[in-house]
Amino acid sequence: MWLRRYSHIYLEEGAEDFELAQTVLRKLGKATVVRIRNYKDIFARPGQNFQLQKQSPKLILARKKANFIYKGSMASQDFGYKNFYYNTLQLNCVYNCDYCYLQGMYPSGNSVVFINDCDFFEHTRQAIKSRPFPKEPLYLCISYDTDLLAMESFIPYTSRFVEFTRSEKDLVIEVRTKSANWSSMANVEPNHRCILAWTLSPPSVAAKYEKLTPPPEKRIVTINRYLERGWPIRLCFDPVLQVENWEQIYGDFMRFVFAKIPASQICDVSLGVFRMNSDYFKRIKKQRTDSDLFYRPYEKQNSFVSYPEGQRQQMMETLKLVLQEFLPPEKVEVWL
Numbered sequence: 036m037w038l039r040r041y042s043h044i045y046l047e048e049g050a051e052d053f054e055l056a057q058t059v060l061r062k063l064g065k066a067t068v069v070r071i072r073n074y075k076d077i078f079a080r081p082g083q084n085f086q087l088q089k090q091s092p093k094l095i096l097a098r099k100k101a102n103f104i105y106k107g108s109m110a111s112q113d114f115g116y117k118n119f120y121y122n123t124l125q126l127n128c129v130y131n132c133d134y135c136y137l138q139g140m141y142p143s144g145n146s147v148v149f150i151n152d153c154d155f156f157e158h159t160r161q162a163i164k165s166r167p168f169p170k171e172p173l174y175l176c177i178s179y180d181t182d183l184l185a186m187e188s189f190i191p192y193t194s195r196f197v198e199f200t201r202s203e204k205d206l207v208i209e210v211r212t213k214s215a216n217w218s219s220m221a222n223v224e225p226n227h228r229c230i231l232a233w234t235l236s237p238p239s240v241a242a243k244y245e246k247l248t249p250p251p252e253k254r255i256v257t258i259n260r261y262l263e264r265g266w267p268i269r270l271c272f273d274p275v276l277q278v279e280n281w282e283q284i285y286g287d288f289m290r291f292v293f294a295k296i297p298a299s300q301i302c303d304v305s306l307g308v309f310r311m312n313s314d315y316f317k318r319i320k321k322q323r324t325d326s327d328l329f330y331r332p333y334e335k336q337n338s339f340v341s342y343p344e345g346q347r348q349q350m351m352e353t354l355k356l357v358l359q360e361f362l363p364p365e366k367v368e369v370w371l
């Protein structure tokens with residue numbers, strides 16, 4: 036399956052000197068390797084078709100030269116952490132969800148993997164030292180513009196960051212995923228400062244809008260395996276889409292999830308409605324005439340597109356009450 040996806044690897048000049056690049060090349064040994072000067076020559080060239088490239092994406096191995104850590108975005112939840120940051124170990128995702136902002140953010144459907152993990156670790160150490168609220172840990176989301184766990188079998192970034200976090204007592208990381216990958220993490224010791232965060236949507240929503248992802252039932256089985264092993268788990272019902280009969284569809288699904296997963300063992304839950312940077316939204320809408328998601332009545336507020344405020348509030352209030360059947364209010368983080 037992976038080879039069909041990554042039949043070609045573009046290798047940036049100098050990238051092969053890094054051990055992580057060698058690991059990827061070894062794991063994807065049958066891929067054709069094409070040497071390139073700079074990853075942007077391939078990834079950022081004009082006139083690419085994101086969706087066409089998604090049908091047979093290529094992998095680009097490159098060295099990141101700057102911007103190893105960013106301040107958390109206002110479209111994301113900080114879960115109460117004052118030192119909220121994220122990084123971009125990879126650009127683009129193996130999946131292709133209709134509601135994904137990456138389609139509007141990146142010019143290419145190919146994926147870039149930055150292979151200089153040592154530089155990310157060094158810059159993270161510096162950020163920990165200089166964090167603005169020194170009495171609190173640095174909270175770093177490492178899987179925002181990608182799904183690291185889905186690619187762990189040939190790009191072992193999650194396990195490497197878990198090991199790094201073990202040695203940094205003032206660091207908490209979040210790894211967000213939709214994957215059902217257990218085997219490549221089965222031998223990694225859990226770390227209570229590494230939160231594995233699963234995004235879950237009702238099966239009908241996932242089948243329609245979360246292309247290529249494992250079905251929610253499979254994710255739930257995987258979540259339970261990680262829970263049994265002792266990993267801290269977060270569940271993300273985000274983005275909630277205003278599909279027809281959304282109250283019942285999402286309410287029933289949440290009850291189904293907590294019939295399968297012990298709520299008392301979950302760290303917390305995030306809940307959020309569909310929202311997207313308006314420039315990305317405009318760009319995607321031009322390409323995605325195949326998805327009804329971009330043809331709904333939205334409202335623009337600041338630089339984000341979402342459902343009108345009253346509807347957003349109603350959706351979140353309704354679903355928050357369902358979640359509170361299983362969890363105390365302080366464990367439910369709502370994005371409005």
Ligand code: SF4
Pocket residue numbers: 128129130131132134135136137179180181182212213
């Ligand atoms: S899993 Fe997340 S990052 Fe990947 S395509 Fe879906 S929304 Fe985008």
